[in-house]
Amino acid sequence: MSLHPTLQPYADAWTHSIDAITELVQPLVEGEWNRRTPCPGWSIRDVVSHVIGLDCEMLGDPRPIHTLPRDLYHVTNEAQRYTEMQVDVRRHHTAPEMTSELEYTIIRRNRQLRNESRDPGTKVRGPLGREITLEEAMRQHAFAVWVHEQDLRAALGRPGNLDSPGALVARDVLLAALPEVMANKANAPRSSAIVLDVHGPVEFLRTIRIDIQGRGTVETAPALGPAATLTMDWETFVRLACGRVTPEAVSDRLKTEGDVGLTGAILRNFAVTP
Template structure:
């Protein structure tokens, strides 16, 4: 898989990307009018204010804070225990104004950035996250893509799209395409020999291709294709040699960074998505249907 710009991987890059995304969210909040906080988002049941509450509440917890106990009602959009847990921070803040929650985020953001830049930490340092302990770089990656997805939720609701060429955008795009092979092989009902290529046309530019093969257990698997050329090839892991593959049905899906990441976040259905297809349109739709990586 090729991605340009490259997603952040090293600890300093991840911290910088987290800081930039957090600041973008704050900037959006500071420009909101009171009525903006009541606008619905693509997240079922959540308004703009609720998304800010989720962002602030999660990082408040990461910062060692504790919210008061509150009863979370059986909202129809809560599907599991993790969703109920995430709803607590939103429920606690429902009686506060949007401006108050944005101010909470404004005060909290520099503390979170400073904690991640603590010189005593290293990439393997284990820290406590919302759902348990994780190594710092893995945790920061998850926090980055969560923040960036919610930034896009806010931008969508406020009709202020942007930041699609950022490190956060590159990280989420890379995650969606990394998940694409296994999801397509097991869930998209593709014929053995089928070749499917996804091209993200920008601002983040990326390309990932797969060929469906039958494993020794009789189940379908996806072989990643060499995506540095327009040819349907793969690379030998040991020699680096480019190996031409026999062709099955070739389907190419092209879509923008915005479309790919909104579908990957599960915020828009395939039926409502803007994309183009060369090849089997039905297969392309099935692949896009299984591309969501968020809970």
């Protein structure tokens, strides 16, 4: 038995991103691990700790028994507390400890993927202990590791891999989350359409349609007379959707047309990651 074909793209995306992360952090000296990243509240060490923790979760390792400090300003809800546990437990690890654990975790994860024969619909442990399918777990994992590769690249001034396999997974994950933003958070009018025109390394034109019941769906067909159109480059799309920048900070890279109130509401709620 081997990895199910449905899961292979996610395994390939993870492999590409985790190899890039290893290459980025291997030569860092101790002080560089404390460099700030675009991920709120996290240094390079914290991002790598999170990536290690994500893979430990995929491996089914027990979660660390650890008490979080009370003064972590970026931790404001239960989901963030859950995530922060894997990060804070490694906050005082040295550079060699970080790279060694990263390498060892990757070896274990590669072995797991080589032996993975489960069906994509198999239920596995997800965030906060909820059950999700193996396919969803691997898709979200590939997405998260690519996003954190980009966080590290931004912190180190080494851009790249904006069109890698992980980028394509990220495109699909982020687009799937946007109908909720348009329909419920931005209160787009029923029977309306919002167009997203994204250019750059990953290009796409998508229409978010809101039906008469107020439900949103993603379509590839263009819309005539949309209520709003948002045009931006791929990197800006990712940074906005992942909460790495505010709309005001990238206003020079955004073009909006249509209902001003609606475009403003969409951009204020554009971040879809926890």
